[in-house]
Amino acid sequence: MATDKSNMQLVVNGILNENPIFRLVLSMCPAVGISTTMMNGLMLGVAVLFVQVFSSVTIAIFKDYIHPRIRIPTYTLTIATWVTVIDLVLAAFLPEAYAKMGIFVKLIVAFAIITMRLEMFASKESVKASLWDGIGMGLGFMAGMMAIGFVRELLGMGTLMGYDILGFKPLLFFILPCAGFFVVGLMMAFFNYIEIAYKKAKQA
Amino acid sequence: MKKIMTRYTLTLLFLLVLPGLVWAQDLVTDKSFGADNEIIITFSQPVAPQAAVDSATYTVYEEPDPDIRLQIKEIILAEDEKGVSLIFSEPLNTTESHVVTIADLLPDEEPTTIIVTKSYLGYLIGILLSALLINNFVFTKYLGLCVFFGTSKRKDTAKGMGFTFTIVMVVSAIMSWFFYQYILTPFDLNFLQIVVFIGLVSLTVQAVDTILRKVNPALFNSFGVYLVLVIANCVIIAVPLILADNEYNFLETFMLSLGAGGGFLLALYLMSSVRERMDLANIPPTFKGVPIAFIVAGQFALAFLGFSGLQIF
Numbered sequence: 001m002a003t004d005k006s007n008m009q010l011v012v013n014g015i016l017n018e019n020p021i022f023r024l025v026l027s028m029c030p031a032v033g034i035s036t037t038m039m040n041g042l043m044l045g046v047a048v049l050f051v052q053v054f055s056s057v058t059i060a061i062f063k064d065y066i067h068p069r070i071r072i073p074t075y076t077l078t079i080a081t082w083v084t085v086i087d088l089v090l091a092a093f094l095p096e097a098y099a100k101m102g103i104f105v106k107l108i109v110a111f112a113i114i115t116m117r118l119e120m121f122a123s124k125e126s127v128k129a130s131l132w133d134g135i136g137m138g139l140g141f142m143a144g145m146m147a148i149g150f151v152r153e154l155l156g157m158g159t160l161m162g163y164d165i166l167g168f169k170p171l172l173f174f175i176l177p178c179a180g181f182f183v184v185g186l187m188m189a190f191f192n193y194i195e196i197a198y199k200k201a202k203q204a
Numbered sequence: 205m206k207k208i209m210t211r212y213t214l215t216l217l218f219l220l221v222l223p224g225l226v227w228a229q230d231l232v233t234d235k236s237f238g239a240d241n242e243i244i245i246t247f248s249q250p251v252a253p254q255a256a257v258d259s260a261t262y263t264v265y266e267e268p269d270p271d272i273r274l275q276i277k278e279i280i281l282a283e284d285e286k287g288v289s290l291i292f293s294e295p296l297n298t299t300e301s302h303v304v305t306i307a308d309l310l311p312d313e314e315p316t317t318i319i320v321t322k323s324y325l326g327y328l329i330g331i332l333l334s335a336l337l338i339n340n341f342v343f344t345k346y347l348g349l350c351v352f353f354g355t356s357k358r359k360d361t362a363k364g365m366g367f368t369f370t371i372v373m374v375v376s377a378i379m380s381w382f383f384y385q386y387i388l389t390p391f392d393l394n395f396l397q398i399v400v401f402i403g404l405v406s407l408t409v410q411a412v413d414t415i416l417r418k419v420n421p422a423l424f425n426s427f428g429v430y431l432v433l434v435i436a437n438c439v440i441i442a443v444p445l446i447l448a449d450n451e452y453n454f455l456e457t458f459m460l461s462l463g464a465g466g467g468f469l470l471a472l473y474l475m476s477s478v479r480e481r482m483d484l485a486n487i488p489p490t491f492k493g494v495p496i497a498f499i500v501a502g503q504f505a506l507a508f509l510g511f512s513g514l515q516i517f
Contacts, residue, residue, distance in 0.1 A: 025350075025353070025494055026350060027350070028349035028350055028353065029346050029347050029348065029349045029350070029438050032346045032349060033345070033346035033347070072406075073403075073406050076402055076403075076406060077399060077402070077403065080398045080399040080402045080403075081399060083398055084395065084396070084397075084398050084399060087398065088395060103442060103445055103446070103449075106397075106398055106441075106445055107347070107438045107441060107442060107445075109398055109402050109441060110402070110437060110438040110440070110441045111438075112350050176509075177344070177346070177505070178343070178344075178502055178505030178506050178508075178509060179502070180346065180502075181498050181499070181501045181502030181505055182498070182499060182502040184498050185491075185494075185495045185496070185497075185498030185499040185501075185502065186495070186499075188494055188495040188498065189490045189491050189495040190490075192489075192490045192491075192492075192495065193490040196489060196490060
């Protein structure tokens with residue numbers, strides 16, 4: 001069963017139609033936990049992109065040799081291997097950013113989005129399609145994290161990527177850890193609002 | 205049957221208290237924290253009053269920073285000359301162990317070093333309460349949210365998920381602890397942490413699944429469906445990683461995993477109670493479903509902020 005979508009469509013699909021955070025509502029823990037700045041979102045996004053792409057490709061290559069009954073443990077161990085790789089690389093080369101993300105890099109192993117993509121896509125499609133789907137999903141996750149980070153950093157500290165934009169701090173509340181829940185909830189409501197308005201406009 | 209249970213309970217209690225008995229030393233028979241800036245020390249024999257009230261006799265520091273000596277403001281000798289209470293100028297941080305060195309108190313005696321901590325049982329209960337309320341894994345550490353939002357729609361589901369979860373978490377945490385202490389650390393295999401821990405979790409889930417299916421089919425029918433969800437959850441893998449980072453011992457591991465599981469159960473139950481009510485409410489169409497659940501979870505998280513700084517022991 002090969003997908004009929006082109007490479008570009010697969011990438012766009014991951015970023016917009018099936019955005020892991022806002023549309024599939026998967027992998028919410030980092031979206032709430034460490035999205036206080038855009039930089040954190042970007043770093044974790046890169047890590048997830050790496051793990052997603054490499055796991056997808058690995059599973060797509062070996063899909064014919066994996067017995068269906070042990071597929072989930074196989075996926076988990078594949079992901080765990082790639083997470084170990086990125087974990088060690090980040091700890092060695094970017095120790096400061098790694099310290100900020102704390103336990104979440106290791107927790108990529110339990111992110112539902114990666115397992116789900118392996119089960120739904122990489123185990124059925126060709127290596128090339130899986131590669132592009134992995135890139136799309138990783139970029140979609142990164143975009144979602146950075147969007148939340150954008151709102152929280154701008155409203156909480158008046159900065160973006162560490163640069164001062166506003167010159168004052170509008171609402172310190174958004175930097176509080178628990179504000180992540182409110183920001184994600186409000187952003188989802190906002191996207192729902194756009195969707196409902198769009199459908200109404202289409203009908204009229 | 206009842207008698208055996210009582211005997212086991214008593215043995216267990218004795219084992220828990222045992223470390224306290226072993227710590228007693230020659231010169232010092234008892235030591236404890238008094239008021240918030242006070243350490244009380246009791247000696248086995250009367251001591252020279254002059255040396256006992258001299259602040260140069262004692263050096264006190266918190267165990268993690270030996271370089272920072274705590275300032276003693278006043279020393280009060282007990283009436284029978286068998287005890288002193290050290291009053292410090294600053295309130296003590298009683299969550300840390302304090303090391304007290306006593307020198308020149310008795311002639312021809314080596315300096316004595318004692319460690320003042322809160323009672324071990326209290327410390328363990330502290331870990332449990334901390335994982336349950338202060339550092340609740342859902343509301344203050346933001347872990348396990350996928351399952352949290354997925355299974356908190358009905359109270360029954362929430363309870364089933366919470367209990368299954370606690371069992372799996374305690375079993376897998378204890379297994380991970382054994383692997384970490386006796387295999388990973390001695391053989392320098394710590395880079396395999398993630399692979400080993402996730403493997404152990406999957407193994408535990410599979411084992412609980414098989415055992416439950418044979419031993420108690422009725423229970424399996426009601427809880428079995430949640431078992432699959434447990435693997436894809438970050439709390440369950442976070443606990444072994446946290447205890448590996450903190451070098452916890454066996455009892456601490458048990459308490460941490462129990463607290464984490466209990467905290468998850470508590471969070472799920474609270475959330476499901478609210479969501480059952482919300483079904484009856486008139487929610488704007490843009491907020492229906494997941495967005496309103498996030499807002500409610502945010503309010504719970506704000507409320508749980510109030511637990512920070514809670515200290516019982």
